[in-house]
Amino acid sequence: MEMIRLNNGVEMPQQGLGVFQVTDQSVCKESVLTALETGYRLLDTAACYGNERAVGEAVRESGLAREEVFLTSKVWIQDAGYDRTLRSFGKTLENLGTDYLDLYLIHMPYGDYHGSWRAMEELLRAGKVRAIGVCNFLPDRLCDLILSHEVVPAVNQIELHPFCQQRALRRLMEQYQIRPMAWAPFAEGMNGVFRHPVLSAIGAQYGKTPAQAVLRWLRQEGVIAIPKSVHAQRIRENSAVDDFRLSPADMVQIQALDLGHSLILDVSSVNEVYRLHGIRFEQ
Numbered sequence: 001m002e003m004i005r006l007n008n009g010v011e012m013p014q015q016g017l018g019v020f021q022v023t024d025q026s027v028c029k030e031s032v033l034t035a036l037e038t039g040y041r042l043l044d045t046a047a048c049y050g051n052e053r054a055v056g057e058a059v060r061e062s063g064l065a066r067e068e069v070f071l072t073s074k075v076w077i078q079d080a081g082y083d084r085t086l087r088s089f090g091k092t093l094e095n096l097g098t099d100y101l102d103l104y105l106i107h108m109p110y111g112d113y114h115g116s117w118r119a120m121e122e123l124l125r126a127g128k129v130r131a132i133g134v135c136n137f138l139p140d141r142l143c144d145l146i147l148s149h150e151v152v153p154a155v156n157q158i159e160l161h162p163f164c165q166q167r168a169l170r171r172l173m174e175q176y177q178i179r180p181m182a183w184a185p186f187a188e189g190m191n192g193v194f195r196h197p198v199l200s201a202i203g204a205q206y207g208k209t210p211a212q213a214v215l216r217w218l219r220q221e222g223v224i225a226i227p228k229s230v231h232a233q234r235i236r237e238n239s240a241v242d243d244f245r246l247s248p249a250d251m252v253q254i255q256a257l258d259l260g261h262s263l264i265l266d267v268s269s270v271n272e273v274y275r276l277h278g279i280r281f282e283q
């Protein structure tokens with residue numbers, strides 16, 4: 001798996017497995033085990049996914065050494081703020097059965113995320129996390145966070161797929177060497193992504209599927225991707241993107257699919273702020 005360097009020098013795999021909405025613990029564990037056997041070394045979970053334990057069990061069962069796997073988790077809105085973030089982080093470590101995280105992220109740009117960031121800077125200094133970052137931060141809040149604290153986020157995990165390419169946000173991120181990490185690289189199946197004519201034609205030139213064309217495009221754009229699948233065959237299909245290269249013309253064609261707005265989560269929508277603040281759980 002290709003590695004990418006973060007702004008603090010830490011190297012992380014450029015592609016991994018996401019486990020959002022995989023609430024069945026045995027399905028989650030099985031998918032992670034399949035991914036690790038296939039060669040994945042980056043796993044993306046979150047406190048609010050309710051599957052940190054299953055991810056941790058799979059890592060231990062895989063027989064891989066802890067340092068061989070790059071573990072990412074996130075703190076949810078209910079635990080925004082300095083004290084709550086430290087507490088939630090402790091539970092995340094306990095659930096995953098590890099004593100450090102590779103990447104710890106603020107899940108949503110809501111609540112006292114400044115307090116969360118101070119806690120995360122402290123975790124970074126204490127060596128409890130190797131890198132810290134955010135998710136879903138739009139330019140204004142990202143800029144505010146950067147200007148208010150010492151540590152610049154290493155990553156901003158955002159909705160990023162051919163139909164929502166986040167060009168303006170990524171230009172700002174580039175100034176601070178903040179790596180884009182694509183969630184929903186397949187737009188969660190929207191817009192007929194898995195049978196899209198442009199993506200199908202591009203993939204077909206190399207004997208690849210539309211899904212593989214999308215992942216290769218993200219790879220060449222310097223984006224980290226965490227496609228989710230609970231099917232062994234798709235987990236393997238999604239990992240087979242190292243053996244071909246899209247031409248500049250292919251890249252331009254995919255760039256032209258950008259609709260310029262989110263399809264799944266508009267974090268600036270008041271309805272979403274209400275909805276997401278309402279999500280609470282026992283970690």
Ligand SMILES: NC(=O)c1ccc[n+]([C@@H]2O[C@H](COP(=O)([O-])OP(=O)(O)OC[C@H]3O[C@@H](n4cnc5c(N)ncnc54)[C@H](OP(=O)(O)O)[C@@H]3O)[C@@H](O)[C@H]2O)c1
Nearest residue numbers: 018019020044135183184185186187188211227228229230
């Ligand atoms: N930070 C955030 O706010 C945030 C938000 C959303 C997601 N995420 C992270 O990003 C990860 C990925 O995003 P996502 O899960 O929302 O969406 P996604 O990866 O774009 O799409 C997942 C969907 O695509 C299907 N799929 C996967 N590979 C396929 C293939 N090769 N052919 C056909 N279908 C395929 C999966 O079905 P099967 O599983 O049935 O194969 C699933 O229905 C999440 O798991 C999570 O870790 C983060």
